[in-house]
Amino acid sequence: MSSFSYFTLIFFCFSSLIAISHAINNAFSVELIHRDSVKSPFYDPTQTKIQQLLNDVRRSINRANYIKKVLSSNINKFESSLIYDNGLYMMSYSVGTPPFKVYGFIDTGSGLTWIQCKPCNICYNQTSLTFNPSKSSSYQNIPCSSLTCKSMKDYACSNDGEKCEYTMNYNPGSKTQGDLSVETLTLDFTSGYVVSFPKIIIGCGHTNTLAFDYNGQSSGIIGLGKGNMSMINQLGSLIDGKFSHCLAVNEYYKMFNLSSKLNFGDVAVVSGDNVVSTPFDKNKDHYYLSLEAFSVGNKRIKFGGFKGFNSSYNIIIDSGTPLTLLPGKYYDRLESTVIEVVELERFQDPTSSYRLCYNTTSSQHPKFPVITAHFNGADVKLDINSAFMSIYEGIKCFAFIPTIDAFNIFGSATQVNYLVGYDLKKNIVSFKPTNCSKF
Known part of the structure; x- marks a missing residue:
């Protein structure tokens, strides 16, 4: 040896x-x-289910805070955050x-x-x-x-x-x-x-x-x-x-029994109709993307210019963070826009973990707006079941939460029902809408 x-x-x-x-x-x-x-x-x-909800929120916030700590202090940069x-x-x-x-x-x-x-x-x-x-x-x-x-x-x-x-x-x-x-x-x-x-x-x-x-x-x-x-x-x-x-959708009010897939090599290539791609920063250890805006229906809310970012690559796409975390002031603008558009009875989350929830049984035909993440060169229309998570039967909550002085993260919940591909040679991440339960 x-x-x-x-x-x-x-x-x-x-x-x-x-x-x-x-x-x-x-x-x-x-x-x-x-x-x-x-x-x-x-x-x-x-x-x-209440405990599961609290765990998702806790994991999301803890992970964002720690990623920030690791990157800002330059600790063990080759290692895991x-x-x-x-x-x-x-x-x-x-x-x-x-x-x-x-x-x-x-x-x-x-x-x-x-x-x-x-x-x-x-x-x-x-x-x-x-x-x-x-x-x-x-x-x-x-x-x-x-x-x-x-x-x-x-x-x-x-x-x-x-x-x-x-x-x-x-x-x-x-x-x-x-x-x-x-x-x-x-x-x-x-x-x-x-x-x-x-x-x-x-x-x-x-x-x-x-x-x-x-x-x-x-x-x-x-x-x-x-x-x-x-x-x-x-x-x-x-x-x-x-x-x-x-990543397949698993409803919180049901048992989690669906499997997801991790693909390598040729089978990992994201191709065909409706594929969009965006570059990631090749000089950073995490997969940083450039997010330009979110849209709620046809209302666009510009994203950017936040403290701590000296480039256009301003959000991390991450498999280990359940929810999408955004700066508090920006989240408030996004939430206000959603409230303006959604015409459903509000539901108060008893755990206070999710700020915006709706009772879908209050309407015979409940409608939610299309939420679109506008990355550099890629408009990703979020699956309705990822932008609004089912936490109980008939109850959906906005899968975004605000953070205070933490890193922005595009979480795994907002990636469900997308084939998300990483190409480390081309330095791009690609998205294709896919029924992951049948993929």
Whole structure:
């Protein structure tokens, strides 16, 4: 292992991925599971819908505040900005040889995939079994002397000077720390194939602390960000820098039982009729888009000129934030416009989490205006069930919330029933209206 180098890693990755690419024709999909789905290890039949609503709002605000903190302080920029509790969509996969099943939250803001590992110095209470790297014949630590380790912006050597160690700090008192390693990851494709990807760089966390109550069925996170160590860049030429997701609508007053999809490579290409595309800022770690305005019907409300933004790229598109967060003054203008247009009886959310809700049973033919997000070069007409979320039967709430001095985020709720594709070579995000429950 002492002779392991960055170039050796690249060689193994390249040769292995060429072989795999021929086997799966550069295109594959995996199932995504909403954390509140009956298919999820997080599913809690005793949790009320009120609790789910509060959790979505809390996760959205916490994540926005933390992303701002990370970006403004320049902390661990290659790493994840995820607050661990905030994961919304997860996928199951296996790690090691023989394959060991784990669950990970996907995150488009993350630069590293990591899992909790034995031996645990300090670990959160993971209710599923914890991965033991000593039981895997394919596990290898990355040495501190390697270029892979030194290419990280933040790294440390183990006490014996041999192993490369990573540390990822989240909100105060929460972090994951462990060994940077290479390991085999195995995915179950929706096509029925099971394929292993060798020599993938992951973090093997031995010290994992969380500063809040946490239900620990998840083993860690899956990084889909732009960093060199993200899953997207490690799969490299196999997927040609392309991935997409299609998030299905799950009504809050019903059980979450629909699955969504995460696509890679050729099958991730967003093409055909009604496709619109917008560039993202290639110089930033997150996927920053340029939002020019929102429209409510034919009434356009210009967006921009906010404190903290020195470019036209002014909003982050994010898979881990449930709701769309906008600056308070701008949100007020948007909300006022919606109120002017919607002719339905208002409903007071008992949790005070959502400021604008309507009783759709008050009208025989309830109508909502078309909400359009006007990005640079792309007008995205939001699905009615994403702009207005069903929180109870007959009750819909505006899926936007105001923030005070926080980063603007285009959340996952407003992305449902769209095939959203990322192309890291062209530096664009594409949108296509799609019935994701049948995709």
